[in-house]
Amino acid sequence: MTYVGTNGGHLFRIIDDKTAISKSIQLKNPVLSIRACDDQLLIHTKGNPRHLLYRYSLGGNCLGEWTLQDSNSSTAYGCKLCVIDNQLYMADSFNQRISCYTLNGDAVRHIPCQQLPKGGRISMCQVSRNSLVFTDEHHSKVVKMNFRTGDVEWESSHIREPGGVALYGLDRLIIANRSEALKLWILNINTGEYWTWRIKRFCFLWVGSAVDVVYI
Secondary structure (H helix, E strand, C coil), X not given: CEEEECCCXXXXXXXXXXXXXXXXXXXXXXXXXXXXXXXXXXXXXXXXXXXXXXXXXXXXXXXXXXXXXXXXXXXCCCCCEEEECCEEEEEECCCCEEEEEECCCCEEEEEECCCCCCCCCEEEEXXXXXXXXXXXXXXXXXXXXXXXXXXXXXXXXXXXXXXXXXXXXXXXXXXXXXXXXXXXXXXXXXXXXXXXXXXXXXXXXEECCEEEEEEX
């Protein structure tokens, strides 16, 4: 089952034959990111002035919500989510750091990351037990970093305005970009080397002017 969030705050389910069914969840604000963990959905929405994170069951029941904020920030603009070892990692581009929370919303730690664009559009995914990759649309960069130490493993500037990023197989990343809607970019996870691929079995979700990619 695949879940797709929209700018209107709707959450749709896509069944095996790739047909969208009626929306299962309706939220007040645009959906920015979705992650599944232990038969739950973690949904990051844009708020005014603060962004919110909701916990829902797969059946559509709300299990709780909390505001994305900490002692140094009232908002987490431009965040994307990763759930690693039952902890939530968020790219806080406003403060240029990766923030780690419990699934109940308690702050655990913050990892400085100057490579994050301040307040910019990003997308992020986990690629190994210790590493994640994020895209920087404004500066046309893709960065792999060790989120436990904060060390940068590589940077790539091959893709113009990179958007959604997802793990593809064991050693590759698949990345969409705004400038070339008919291409996908494939990067080697270990080196950042790249090649292009014409769209075949992929669909794109436009959230405002950012692109998220969902492999079906």
